[in-house]
Amino acid sequence: MALRTIPIRRAGNRNNLFMGGDRELVMFAGLLAFALIFAAQELRATVFGLTLWFSTLYGCRLMAKHDPKMRQVYLRHRRYVRFYPPRSTPFRSNSGSQGRQYK
Template sequence: MSLRQTQIRQSANRPNLFMGGDRELVMFSGLLAFALIFSAFEFKAFVFGTTLWVFALFALRLMAKNDPLLRKVYLRHRKYRTYYPARSTPFYQNTNKQGKQYR
């Protein structure tokens, strides 16, 4: 009896992108630009907010082209500590013979 093989479709395995960039980051940058434009309600704020959003969208598209899951990788990286001490458990007691072996 052979193993059953199932086909994994590409549509079920794609990263969740919006407008070519990471979905959450693109929508958040659009929200920031929208808030800037409509809170100041000046032409300079409109130009600056639109320019900010276009450049943010460009940068997020480049980021997604290199690695679509880069945001998740970065967030997981931030959880790691900088140093992990070499020990098996804090409750392990070395004998005198073991302690002299490493001096």
Template structure:
């Protein structure tokens, strides 16, 4: 009996991008730029807000072109790094699940 091949359609497996960049980053940067423009109501603020949004859109597109899930990688990097740069550790053990109970013998071999 031959195995049945089920095609995975591309439309159901796409990354969540908006205007070529990460959806949340593009929309949040547009919100910040719009808030800057409408709160100051000056020509200089409009120019700075549009420039800020175009630069952040370019960076979001560049990051999404490299890896569409770059935001998650960056957030994990920040979590590993800690609140300060001096909080780096030399070893991060692999965790299959947060509910795993490691025996004492396994923990002693990494110290």
């Protein structure tokens, strides 16, 4: 009897992107640019807000093109930093007491 294959549909396995970038980062950048433009109501603020929006959108798109889950990976990395063992290289030779500490 042959193994049954089940297709994995693309629609159920897509990354959560908005306008080509990470959804939360793009929407937060848009909110900041919108708040800057309409709170200041000056030409300089409008130019700066639009520049901020388009540069952030470009950066988020580049980041999503490289790795769509980069924000989640970075946040997990920040959360686990205190658990990383303090070794300089994988080839370090520990003394007896240091070797027992990491086993």
